[in-house]
Amino acid sequence: MFEIHPAIPEDAGEIFTLQRAAYVDEAQAYGDPFILALTEGLSRIERLLVDDDALVLKAVVGHRVVGSVRAGVTETTGVVGRLVVAPDMRGRGIARALLSRVEDELRERRPELAALTLFTGAQSPDNQRLYRRLGYAETHRERVAEHLVMVHMRKELDQVPTGPM
Numbered sequence: 001m002f003e004i005h006p007a008i009p010e011d012a013g014e015i016f017t018l019q020r021a022a023y024v025d026e027a028q029a030y031g032d033p034f035i036l037a038l039t040e041g042l043s044r045i046e047r048l049l050v051d052d053d054a055l056v057l058k059a060v061v062g063h064r065v066v067g068s069v070r071a072g073v074t075e076t077t078g079v080v081g082r083l084v085v086a087p088d089m090r091g092r093g094i095a096r097a098l099l100s101r102v103e104d105e106l107r108e109r110r111p112e113l114a115a116l117t118l119f120t121g122a123q124s125p126d127n128q129r130l131y132r133r134l135g136y137a138e139t140h141r142e143r144v145a146e147h148l149v150m151v152h153m154r155k156e157l158d159q160v161p162t163g164p165m
Helices: 009-030 042-048 094-109 125-133
Strands: 003-006 055-061 064-074 077-085 115-121 137-145 148-156
Touching: 003 094, 009 042, 009 055, 009 064, 009 077, 009 115, 055 094, 064 094, 077 094, 094 125, 115 125, 125 148
Parallel strands: 077 115
Antiparallel strands: 003 055, 055 064, 064 077, 115 148, 137 148
C-alpha cells in the first residue's frame, strides 16, 4: 500500500527521475521526445520544493517515491500539474489518491478557491477518463504544436464527482 506526504527538498532527484519515467509513454504517443515534462530540469523541481506557494505531494511505498503531483494557485483557481505515477505502479489508485489529496490540501490552504484546472494531451484518453471521473470537464482545446493538442479541464470545487469510481 502507498502513503501520501508533502514532498521535501530531498525528494527532488527522485521526483525528477519519476517524472521522466512516467512521461516516456506520452512522448512516444506524440512522437516528441521534447515534451515539457521531459525537458524540465532538476533545478526547477528543486525550486518548487522550497517555494511556499507551491504544493508538491508524493506517494510512497516504503522509501520509494511512486507518484507525485504539484499545484499552485492563481487568484481563485487551483492549477494542478505534473501528475505522475511510476509505470510499474499504475492501476493501483495512486493517481486518484494524489488528485484527491491535492484538492483537499488546496481547499484547506485557500478556502476561497472556486475551481481546479489542469490539462492533458488530446491523445491521452486514459488521463481524460480519470479526470472526468473525478469531476473535471473539458473547457477547451489548444493546439500548441502541429502534433500536439492540449485538452484543458476544470472542476468546480462545489461539484461532487459523478460516474463510476
